[in-house]
Amino acid sequence: MHKGLSSCTGPVPQDNSGPAATIEWPEVTQRTVLARILIVDDDAVQRSDLAEVVTSLGFDVATAADGREALNLLESLSVNVILTDLVMPRKDGIELLKELAARGDRTPIIVLTGFGSIEQAISIVHDLKAFWFLEKPVNSGVLNALLERAVQQSNLVAEAELLNRQLSYQGVLGELVGESPAMQEVFSLIRQVAPTTASVFITGESGTGKELVARAIHRLSSRSNGPFIAVNCAALPESLIESELFGHEKGAFTGAVERRAGCFERAQNGTLLLDEIGEMPIATQAKLLRVIEESRVRRLGGSGEIPIAVRVLAATNHSPEKAIQNRLLREDLYYRLNVFHISLPALREKRRDIPPIAATLIRDLNKKHGCRVTNLSPEVLRRFEEYSWPGNVRELRNVVERAVILAGEGEVELRHLPSVLAPPPVKAQAPIEGLLQIRVGAPMEEVEEAYIRLALQHTNQNRRRAAEILGISLHTLYNKLRLYRESEGEDTAKD
Numbered sequence: 001m002h003k004g005l006s007s008c009t010g011p012v013p014q015d016n017s018g019p020a021a022t023i024e025w026p027e028v029t030q031r032t033v034l035a036r037i038l039i040v041d042d043d044a045v046q047r048s049d050l051a052e053v054v055t056s057l058g059f060d061v062a063t064a065a066d067g068r069e070a071l072n073l074l075e076s077l078s079v080n081v082i083l084t085d086l087v088m089p090r091k092d093g094i095e096l097l098k099e100l101a102a103r104g105d106r107t108p109i110i111v112l113t114g115f116g117s118i119e120q121a122i123s124i125v126h127d128l129k130a131f132w133f134l135e136k137p138v139n140s141g142v143l144n145a146l147l148e149r150a151v152q153q154s155n156l157v158a159e160a161e162l163l164n165r166q167l168s169y170q171g172v173l174g175e176l177v178g179e180s181p182a183m184q185e186v187f188s189l190i191r192q193v194a195p196t197t198a199s200v201f202i203t204g205e206s207g208t209g210k211e212l213v214a215r216a217i218h219r220l221s222s223r224s225n226g227p228f229i230a231v232n233c234a235a236l237p238e239s240l241i242e243s244e245l246f247g248h249e250k251g252a253f254t255g256a257v258e259r260r261a262g263c264f265e266r267a268q269n270g271t272l273l274l275d276e277i278g279e280m281p282i283a284t285q286a287k288l289l290r291v292i293e294e295s296r297v298r299r300l301g302g303s304g305e306i307p308i309a310v311r312v313l314a315a316t317n318h319s320p321e322k323a324i325q326n327r328l329l330r331e332d333l334y335y336r337l338n339v340f341h342i343s344l345p346a347l348r349e350k351r352r353d354i355p356p357i358a359a360t361l362i363r364d365l366n367k368k369h370g371c372r373v374t375n376l377s378p379e380v381l382r383r384f385e386e387y388s389w390p391g392n393v394r395e396l397r398n399v400v401e402r403a404v405i406l407a408g409e410g411e412v413e414l415r416h417l418p419s420v421l422a423p424p425p426v427k428a429q430a431p432i433e434g435l436l437q438i439r440v441g442a443p444m445e446e447v448e449e450a451y452i453r454l455a456l457q458h459t460n461q462n463r464r465r466a467a468e469i470l471g472i473s474l475h476t477l478y479n480k481l482r483l484y485r486e487s488e489g490e491d492t493a494k495d
Helices: 044-056 067-074 093-103 118-127 140-167 181-193 210-219 241-246 282-294 320-325 331-337 351-369 378-386 392-407 444-458 463-470 474-483
Strands: 036-040 060-064 081-085 109-113 132-135 200-203 228-232 271-275 311-316 340-343 372-376 409-412
Touching: 036 044, 036 067, 044 060, 044 081, 044 140, 060 067, 067 081, 067 093, 081 093, 081 140, 093 109, 109 118, 109 140, 118 132, 132 140, 181 210, 181 340, 200 210, 200 331, 210 228, 210 271, 210 311, 241 282, 282 331, 320 331, 351 372, 351 378, 351 392, 372 378, 372 392, 392 409, 444 463, 444 474, 463 474
Parallel strands: 036 060, 036 081, 081 109, 109 132, 200 311, 200 340, 228 271, 271 311, 372 409
Antiparallel strands: none
């Protein structure tokens, strides 16, 4: 029997509110479909022993030493169930549950608790919505039955989330937001290609969301339980890019003090995104093509080849055709990767998407920074729709994040925007030319009306421009015109 295990019976996870019961657990049976369990425990020995037991029960296993490491791991790895200790350094089990709840992560969590902590464990099940708890030492039969139940719930949650995504395709797909025809076309392409094994080539300006498209393809694919690994080819030195991609053996080059798996190995049974593929050295592109075509990789300094099962996606913010002409991208590699092409529009080409994107960002950033911002003011939204957004959605996010922090709560106003988005200064206007006829003794209201009508005549009935010249708000101008009882024809003056 493994360390930390016993033959005693344990609680039955019938629901999250009922009392614990005692039963005889059935024999452990080997399952044919692997589910991944994340074990979080700061004790290396107990973590290793528990991982061995969970593996023997037929589950795939990932491990983390504390809550912080677990959260980092979950950024690129999908798991069905989390099995976590409570007391850990840096970020303990309770903080882990709270953080996952704040993220909206509904992965079932089983809490491991020591002797005498049952009351706390029940409280965590009720208050923090943990799936259930297990008292140490853990019984393998209890653990198996509980994991089976948790995996079933995880699958139900995944199906529900998939249905919700399908129902929300009108404007949202994963982390992508857009109601414009251009983004609806992108969503349609993602839905069509995701279930296949085809390579996808994603193009678009910097900041348009190419990695978000790759993540959406991964999450909607049959590889969603596998890892998603993204490599920025432009950020890697030429001397290290092959080691990063293919891995290396100990002593393969100066500084290679230990064996290291490359991105292809780390993405096994998952998805690998090669971002800025045109920045990869031509010699490395030739080796990459061979790996993709043969589905085998050899570490630097290694003698044997390792079979790989990885879906490869590629992205670039440059024209691939021009890159081929300039001999920055191999034509044969491009055609091998460009089985399916998705082109992302720039933000200035889909301005109608700015309001829903901004609303989504405000909601997410409120959670991140503990703010209570409600919306953008009409003036801010108008400025957003006028701006060219050279940095696209990435720039929009940075601007909104700054504004949310500065506003704190309520409405984002023009004063919360950076200088690049500040309203342009009103230029000095040429004198209003025209004849203003006023009878002697006319009241000031009549003089004011005559001057306002002259301003409208000067601007060709453009009320917004006239208000700027007069130094009053558009709302005030409308009120005054209402008082003057404009004729029906004048009411159609343009804005």
